[in-house]
Amino acid sequence: MGTSWAISKRELRAYFTTPLAYVFIVIFLALNGVTAFYFGGLFDRGQADMQPLFGFLPWLYLFLIPAIAMRLWAEERKAGTLELLMTLPVSTFNAVFGKFLAAWIFAGIALALTFPVWITVNYLGDPDNGVIIASYLGGFLMAGSYLAIGGFVSSMTRNQVIAFVIGAAVIFLFMMSGLELVQSAFRGWAPDLVVDLVRSFSFLVHYDAIVRGVIDIRDMIFFVSIIGVFLFATMVVVDLKKGA
Amino acid sequence: MDRMLHIDGLTKQFGSFTAVDNISFSVNRGEVLGFLGPNGAGKTTAMRMVSGFLTPTSGTAYVGGYDVTTEPLEVKRRIGYLPEGAPLYEDMTPNELLAFISDVRGLSGAVKREAISTAASRINIEHVMHQAIGTLSKGYKRRVGIAQAILHDPEILILDEPTDGLDPNQKHEVRKLINEMAKEKVIVISTHLLDEVDTVCSRAIVIAQGKIVADGTPADLQARSDLHNAVSLRLAASLSDKAKGTIEAVSGIDRVVQSSIDGDFVNFTAFSKSGQVVIDEVSAALKSADIDVLEIQAERGRLDEVFRRLTTAA
Numbered sequence: 001m002g003t004s005w006a007i008s009k010r011e012l013r014a015y016f017t018t019p020l021a022y023v024f025i026v027i028f029l030a031l032n033g034v035t036a037f038y039f040g041g042l043f044d045r046g047q048a049d050m051q052p053l054f055g056f057l058p059w060l061y062l063f064l065i066p067a068i069a070m071r072l073w074a075e076e077r078k079a080g081t082l083e084l085l086m087t088l089p090v091s092t093f094n095a096v097f098g099k100f101l102a103a104w105i106f107a108g109i110a111l112a113l114t115f116p117v118w119i120t121v122n123y124l125g126d127p128d129n130g131v132i133i134a135s136y137l138g139g140f141l142m143a144g145s146y147l148a149i150g151g152f153v154s155s156m157t158r159n160q161v162i163a164f165v166i167g168a169a170v171i172f173l174f175m176m177s178g179l180e181l182v183q184s185a186f187r188g189w190a191p192d193l194v195v196d197l198v199r200s201f202s203f204l205v206h207y208d209a210i211v212r213g214v215i216d217i218r219d220m221i222f223f224v225s226i227i228g229v230f231l232f233a234t235m236v237v238v239d240l241k242k243g244a
Numbered sequence: 245m246d247r248m249l250h251i252d253g254l255t256k257q258f259g260s261f262t263a264v265d266n267i268s269f270s271v272n273r274g275e276v277l278g279f280l281g282p283n284g285a286g287k288t289t290a291m292r293m294v295s296g297f298l299t300p301t302s303g304t305a306y307v308g309g310y311d312v313t314t315e316p317l318e319v320k321r322r323i324g325y326l327p328e329g330a331p332l333y334e335d336m337t338p339n340e341l342l343a344f345i346s347d348v349r350g351l352s353g354a355v356k357r358e359a360i361s362t363a364a365s366r367i368n369i370e371h372v373m374h375q376a377i378g379t380l381s382k383g384y385k386r387r388v389g390i391a392q393a394i395l396h397d398p399e400i401l402i403l404d405e406p407t408d409g410l411d412p413n414q415k416h417e418v419r420k421l422i423n424e425m426a427k428e429k430v431i432v433i434s435t436h437l438l439d440e441v442d443t444v445c446s447r448a449i450v451i452a453q454g455k456i457v458a459d460g461t462p463a464d465l466q467a468r469s470d471l472h473n474a475v476s477l478r479l480a481a482s483l484s485d486k487a488k489g490t491i492e493a494v495s496g497i498d499r500v501v502q503s504s505i506d507g508d509f510v511n512f513t514a515f516s517k518s519g520q521v522v523i524d525e526v527s528a529a530l531k532s533a534d535i536d537v538l539e540i541q542a543e544r545g546r547l548d549e550v551f552r553r554l555t556t557a558a
Contacts, residue, residue, distance in 0.1 A: 006347035010333070017335050080331030084392070087295045087327065088348045089320040242297055 003090050007098030008105070011072075015106050024068065028110045031060050036117065048125025053117055054135040054211045058175060058204060061139075061146050066167035068107060069150025070160045072099050073238065077158040086242055092235045100144075100151055100231055107143040111136065131213035138210030141223035142203055146171050148230035155237040171203075174226075178202025248273050248430040249294070249400055253303030256289050263289040265454035266303065271447075273399075276426045278445035278462075279434040282555050286454040287434040288328045291404050294432075295325040307400055321349070324398035326406055328434075330389030334378030338369055338388045341377065342395055349396045363391040366421060382409040390418065394425070401425065403433045407440060419444045438547040441465075452555040462547065467519065468554075469545030475514045475526045476503075478539040484510045490533045496522045509538065 015021040032053060036042045040052020076082040085095060121127045150167035157163050176182050177198045186195045199205060206219040249271040256264040264286040271277050281287050292298040294305040296316040304311050310318040333341055342363060346356040364370045367387045372380055377388060386409050393401060406422070407415045422431055422444050435441065441448050441462050448465055450458040458465060466472060479487055484502070491500050491514050498517045502510055516522040523542040530537055 002350065003348050006344060009347070010336075010344045013340070014333070014335055079334070080327065080329060081333055083292070083297050083327040084331050084333075087297050087320060087323070087325045088345065089317045089350075090348055091317060239299075242299075 003088075004094040004098035004101065007085075007090065007095060008102040011099055011102030012105060015068075015102070020071075021106065024064065024106075025110050025113060028060065028064055029113060031064075032056075032114055032117075035060065042117070042121075048121045048127040050117060050121060050127070050132050050135060051211075053114065054139060057139050058142060058207055061143060062168060062171055062175065065107065065143055065146035066150045066153075066164045066171065068103050069147050069167055070154050070163035072103060072151045073155040073234070074157050074160045074163045078160075082238075082242065086238075092239050096151075096231055096234045096238060100147060100227075100234075103147045103151065104140075104144050107147060108140055111139055111143065128213065131211075134213050134215050135211045137215070138207050138219075141210070141220065142207050145203065145223045145226040145230070148227040148234070149174070152230045152234045152237065155234045156241070174201060175203045178205035248308055249432070250306040251290075251294065251303075252306065254290060254293055254300050254305060255302045256286075256293060256298060257301045262454050264293070264300075267451065267454070267456050268303075269449060269456065269459060271430050271432065273430055274427055275447055276422060276431045276433070276445045278441040278448040279432060279451070280436065280438075280441060280448055280551065281434075281451040282436070285451045285555065287451060288404055290451070291325075291328075291402055291432070291434060295323055295327075295402055296320050297327075321396075322399050324393035324396065324401045326389045326393045326403040328404040329408075330386045332377050332385060332388055332392070335376060337374050337376055338364070338380075338391065339373040341388065342391060345392050345395050351396065359395050359397070363395045366394065367391045368417060383411060383414050386410055387414070387418075390421075398429070400430045401432070403431070405435060406433055407435070407437065415440075438551060441547060450551065450554050457554045458550075463544070465550050466545030466547055469543075469547070469550045470515060471513070471543040471549065472519045472545035473516050473521050473523075474543045475516070475523050476539070476541050476543055477512045477514070477526075477530075477537055478509055479512075479535065479537045481505060481508050481510045483535050484512075486533065487530065487535050487537075488512065490529050490535060491526055494522065494525045494529045496520050496525060513543070 035056035036053035040055060042052040045052070073082070076085060118132060149170050150163070153167040153170060154163040183195060183199060186198055206222045209216055209219050251270070252268050253266050254264055254268070255262070255266050267290060279287050279291070289298065293300045294307070294312065296312050296319050300313060304313045306312070307319040308322045310322070312319045336344070339360070342360045343356070346352070346359060351359050364373060367390050369384060369387050369391060372384055377385060380388070386406070390403065390406060393403065407418050410418060419440065422433065425431065433444070445462055448458070448460065448462050449456055450465070477487070488500050488502070491497060491512070496517055498515045500512055500514045503513050504511045514522070514526060521542070523540070527537070527540055
């Protein structure tokens with residue numbers, strides 16, 4: 001575990017020594033502000049909650065999380081440093097987990113920096129802080145599963161742009177599977193079991209449940225499983241494609 | 245056991261292409277093995293398999309008794325490895341990079357500080373320790389790569405083209421360092437610089453198209469040269485015909501070739517039959533014929549010639 005943490009520290013430092021971290025955080029917070037206040041009408045709706053912010057979060061993450069994840073492996077592959085890293089006494093699991101953890105911590109820092117909105121709603125009214133904490137937890141878990149997918153895509157290419165575009169597309173598919181649009185496409189011909197299965201893979205369905213304040217262990221397990229499955233897939237790809 | 249590195253039937257195929265074809269050899273402590281071969285011969289692929297980066301298609305490498313295919317972490321702990329081209333995290337400073345490598349290798353506290361400062365001073369990068377690696381010259385990058393490989397004082401050092409991109413002074417420094425470390429370690433370097441084999445290696449393996457085509461000391465390899473024990477002479481041009489006839493008459497001489505003329509002087513090379521020592525006979529014959537020779541020397545053989553013959557014979 002020590003080696004995972006050493007890798008995480010290096011990755012986090014890499015985020016913050018390049019402008020990437022600051023650009024990301026500024027854009028993330030600015031877009032959060034725009035969506036929550038302008039589109040979500042955080043002030044106008046007269047309710048002391050953070051629903052407008054968390055309602056748009058999955059859509060912001062759709063574009064911003066692949067931007068964090070795209071460099072995780074593609075950059076190492078392109079620069080050749082993958083060979084340096086993978087000839088150190090580091091297991092593939094430690095390398096994959098360490099990199100993922102760094103990206104997740106970074107996404108967590110960005111999410112935590114929305115705290116002024118939390119303070120504002122508490123100042124203006126009397127929100128249900130339990131729901132807000134659950135929402136932050138849901139947002140953080142969702143960021144983790146997006147990152148696991150984005151990291152997996154990044155491990156398959158040496159091109160960061162491709163990693164970004166494909167990563168966003170895969171995440172989009174996972175989001176959409178719960179929407180009526182997709183559901184109705186299946187409902188006509190597929191048995192209910194299949195329709196439910198497709199729905200059960202949707203990020204939005206599980207996320208909405210948590211954001212409403214219902215912390216169901218099954219929703220948590222869903223996100224943790226997605227992270228686990230994609231980290232495992234990343235390990236397989238890193239092992240198979242080391243020399244390529 | 246001093247048999248620290250043992251390679252057994254190592255093979256790597258990429259699709260239908262065989263990059264490394266069933267190579268086996270052992271290296272003992274105190275040996276510096278030069279891995280020679282033209283570009284694309286499979287040197288880098290072989291080194292990547294020994295270092296645990298690539299998985300062999302078949303065969304394996306044992307490092308200090310550990311099998312790289314089943315216990316890669318134990319192998320990686322014992323190896324210091326410089327990948328081809330010395331890839332490094334360019335956004336870090338050498339100091340940060342070496343600290344990261346120390347963390348991963350489980351060095352901490354005073355041991356870590358000591359390891360970093362020793363490696364930095366051995367390879368002479370102390371004054372660039374706090375500059376981003378991306379801004380350093382090619383020579384410094386290469387040296388940071390070597391510092392990274394020797395940081396944990398490994399028993400086995402595998403360096404893929406350690407002096408590539410260095411100027412002659414830096415090359416000399418690196419070769420000196422390799423010679424210093426040679427006594428207590430196993431060192432494998434790949435190179436295509438033949439003078440490097442002569443100056444640092446105690447043994448050379450030549451590979452071509454994935455196969456070992458020669459394995460011996462640099463002197464052994466030189467002995468395979470046509471020039472081995474040939475005699476080079478320099479004398480006045482006016483004596484050229486007489487000298488040529490005299491030398492050709494010496495028994496054991498295969499042929500005499502006039503290699504060049506500069507001004508009033510000519511240079512000859514007298515090849516001996518099957519590499520026997522003929523210099524004494526040649527000089528005695530010339531003396532009795534009263535021919536003044538300006539320079540005479542026995543050739544040891546030319547590695548580049550041997551290299552070319554070994555690696556182009558298909």
